[in-house]
Structure formats: C-alpha cells, structure tokens
Amino acid sequence: MERRYYGAGLPYVPTKDLRGKLIVVEGTDGVGRSTQMGLLQQWIELQGYAVVTTGWTRSSLVSSSIEAAKSGNMLNHLTYTLLYATDFADRLENVIIPALRSDFVVLCDRYIYTAIARSAVRGLTKDYLHRLFGIALVPDLVLYLNIDLETLIPRVLESGGLDYWESGMDMDLGQDLFESFRQYQTLIIREFDAMAAEHGFETVDARAPVQVIQDQLRARVAQVLQDGAPKGA
C-alpha cells in the first residue's frame, strides 16, 4: 500500500521510503489508552518488530510553551489549535517519519483526531482544520477506544478527578465542573464517532475487561503487520 498524506502534506518529504507501520490509538482521557498501549508495545516487540512511541504534546520544541500558556490562560482557541499543530508537526518530522523510514512500528498515543475534535467543539470550522492537519500522514491503522459517558465518569474520578481542560471549562459551558465535563465529553465523543466513520477507525468497546480489549487490538495490529511482510513469507 502506498503511503500518503491527508492533504498538502510536507511537500519536501517524499513518502516512498517510509516502510514502517503507523498505528494510532485514540480515545478520550480515562478510557485506558496508556494501559493498552503498554501491553501492545510489549506484544509487538515480542513479534520481532521495533517500536517507537510518541504522544500528544511530547515534542521537545513546544510542550513547555503549551504548559506555560495553559497555566497562564493566555490562549484563545485558535492559538491553542496552532500550538498543537506545531507540536504535532515537530513530532511528525523529528520522530514519526524518521522511525517509519527505519522500518519501525510507530505507536501514537493520539493523533490529529484529538486536535480536530477539541478544536471543532470550540468552533473552528472542519474545513480549516482538515486543511491545517493535511500535513499528516494517513496511518496504517487507527484503533479507537470507544466509551460511553456513564462508564467514563467513574473511571476519571477514580484516577485523579476532573481536569480543567478535559472538562472544557474554557468553553463557558457552565461554572459547575461536573456538568461542564459531561457536556464537553459528550461533544468530544460525538466528534470522534463522526471521524470514526469518515476515516475508517477500528472501533473497540473500551468497557470490556483489559485482556479482552487487548486481544481485539492485537488481532487488528497483526493484520497490519502481515500486510507489510515480505511476499512469499
């Protein structure tokens, strides 16, 4: 399968020699992404493939700017979106692409879809966002951990409580943190569901036990890894 960009891409970076696999795990906070990704990485390595992981706002270039801006509340929605896009671009060029070129499996803890969902619910147009994030490579696989709000809420509360940004408190949905979280996550989940259909995510029910979810993820990853196996192997 030929690798391609979603939109304009990085015109100066050819995609021909990007032989590795790009696997994305998406899902809202508290859905169990980290647990599943840890297990998945171990398993992929056991299969004999080298793995590189990268996550949201982990770029060395801008992550401190994002943290500083969050704490100072200086950001408006547009600036926030562009700062995330910068972080993504930095990781795309300095982590993801070099790893793919070296035949690694790249496991991404969230991808452009998180940024698109967050920005879209804050009112930026889909057209603007799709073109902006048209720099991204189309992944080989997007695993979407899907959850309903009623299951999500107790999990989030157990694991440290509601966070200002994850509750969308910047959106003036109301002064009540819990109610804001409910409304915000409902909007986010709706965006994800729409993208799941549009971009062909592999949706996995995140309410199932950890091992059941993991088995489903592995089955899908195994297919993708096989696709890339040498012919006749």
Place this chain on the structure above:
Amino acid sequence: MEPFAPSSFPGRLVVVEGIDGSGKSTQLMLLRKFVESEGIPLIFTEWNSSELVRETTKRGKRKQTLTPTTFSLLHATDFAHRFTYQILPPLKAGMLVLGDRYIYTAYARDTVRGMDPEWVRNLYRFAVRPTLAFYFRVPIEVAMKRILTGRVKLKYYEAGMDMGLSGDIQESFRLFQSRILQAYDAMAEEVGFEVIDATLPVNEQQRIVRAKTMKALEGYTTRRHIERMPRLYSREGQ
C-alpha cells in the same frame, strides 16, 4: 474562494512588506510620525514579537531544529496570538493599526521554504485583509548593499541558511532573499499590493505612502459599528 476576509471593521489596517533592506521599516516609521502628528490614534505591531512563542522560536533557532513546517506553524501561532490581542481590538475600536510585515511575509517565506501555497493561505485565513498593503520593491543588489553596510551580522534563518543554498552566509542570504523577492512579485496582483519603487529617494517614497494612506483613511472614524469575526469560526459542531 477568497483567501481571507476583507476587513469590514471600523478601524483601518496599513501594512508594509518587502525583503530585508528594502527600507520598509524606515518608511513605516516616517508614516507613523506623520499619522501621530495628525492626531489619529494608532497601534503599531511587528511580525514575530509576542511573548507566547518567542522563547520557543529562540530555542528552535538555537538548536536549528526548525523544519519548514514547524517554522511556518510557530509564526502562525505567534501571529494568531498577536492578531487576537493586539490587532483585532483596535480595529474593532476604530483605530489605525500599522503593521511592519503581515501575513504576506509568511506567504513568501513559507512557500520559498517548500510549503504548499494553498496550505499557507488556509493557515492565515483568520486574518483580515488590510486596507492598504505597501510592497517596497527593490532589486536584490541594492538591498544587499544596504544590509551589508548597515548591519553587523546576518542571522541564520533570515539568510535562509536552513535551506542549504550555500555554505557562505552572504551568498545564502542573496539567494534566499532573491527567491523571497520573486515570491512577493508573484503574489502582488493576487493580494493587491500597493507597489512602491524602493529605489526612489526616501522622502519621495514617503510622499506617495502618506498620500495613499490619507486617501484610505478618509472619513473612517465616523463609521463605527460592531462587526463579527470573519467566518473561520462556526458552531456547526453543535
């Protein structure tokens, strides 16, 4: 589709563009003195000067790890911040905003560095179209002479050293700025530049700049009304 919305705010936005050494900043400084003497309230803004990403840009430049895409996005982030806090409010308040460089600087630089022109135009779609955009056109050799006699040291990214055009910083600067010049020339019609011959005497250029600016400012303070943001924002997600 229009690349971005024409300004219908009560204020006015006048910007200058041109390669390094074109004399645009000098011309804007002289225009500012004149406008202030006329008693017109104004705000002055420069490309790449906000607190938010200045540190990041510095860090990236020091390590020279900026790619064309991150370079482009960092400047867009910076501009978005500045646009929201420094440019939009005075435009809404009916003031005059003078900009030393505007989004056309990004159009030129980013495409010369290899970004897709349409992608760059989309990136800046949130901005408003200036009332007037002066482009100070100057041959590369004239600009080089002004720069090399006036300034101590050429800077890495301004000389386009990241593009590997030449190992010699002066030669790299010349090649890079020549391409920027071509990019400005190519977009002049599309974006509606007011082209000024930057080889003319300084006061002669300034006479033209002042006349055109005053014409653009005619009667603007009387038309104050509330205006909505250009259509980058919608609530279609809800």
